[in-house]
Amino acid sequence: MKKCKKYSIIDKLKYIDLANKIGISQVSHLTGIDRKSIKEWIKNKDKLMSMNNKEIKYRLPGGGAKSHMIHKEQHLIYFILVCKKVGIKITPKLVMQEFLRIEPSYYQKSHVALKNWCYRFLKKNYSLLNEIELNLCVYQNK
Numbered sequence: 041m042k043k044c045k046k047y048s049i050i051d052k053l054k055y056i057d058l059a060n061k062i063g064i065s066q067v068s069h070l071t072g073i074d075r076k077s078i079k080e081w082i083k084n085k086d087k088l089m090s091m092n093n094k095e096i097k098y099r100l101p102g103g104g105a106k107s108h109m110i111h112k113e114q115h116l117i118y119f120i121l122v123c124k125k126v127g128i129k130i131t132p133k134l135v136m137q138e139f140l141r142i143e144p145s146y147y148q149k150s151h152v153a154l155k156n157w158c159y160r161f162l163k164k165n166y167s168l169l170n171e172i173e174l175n176l177c178v179y180q181n182k
Contacts (some may be wrong), residue, residue, distance in 0.1 A: 047073075049088050049091050052081045053088055053089065054086070055067055055071065055073065055078060055081065055118055056078070056081050056085055056088075058083050059078050060082075064078050064079060064082075064109060066142050109143075112139065112142060112143060113161065113165075114163065115142055116135060116138060116139060119135075119167060120135070130162075131160060132155065132158040133158075134157050135158045135161065135162060136154055136158045138157060139154070139158065140154075
């Protein structure tokens with residue numbers, strides 16, 4: 041069984057160009073990438089090209105697992121914005137404590153899994169939180 045590997049959008053675009061020159065099967069054979077993946081990249085070429093290439097990204101927007109706790113995440117975002125406004129430093133531990141306050145059933149689950157979820161939540165929502173904060177500042181100054 042092959043090990044799954046992530047390819048950056050830049051790499052995907054290089055493989056698309058190569059597939060257009062020598063064929064999908066040849067690229068698949070030379071690189072070990074599944075033909076279906078290459079076909080999917082070719083289908084999404086316009087989206088891949090429009091992505092911002094300043095950061096290394098591996099997925100199109102909306103890709104990946106969907107959240108099963110949308111309301112709790114919205115509550116945490118609001119909580120973080122209130123903490124920032126008051127001047128409280130945001131840490132993963134603070135987010136984890138607030139999450140456990142609103143979802144006490146997670147006490148039985150793995151502490152490490154919850155801690156990792158909090159880190160991923162903050163990483164995933166970092167730009168959103170800063171954007172909301174900037175928009176609030178602009179709105180309040182008007």
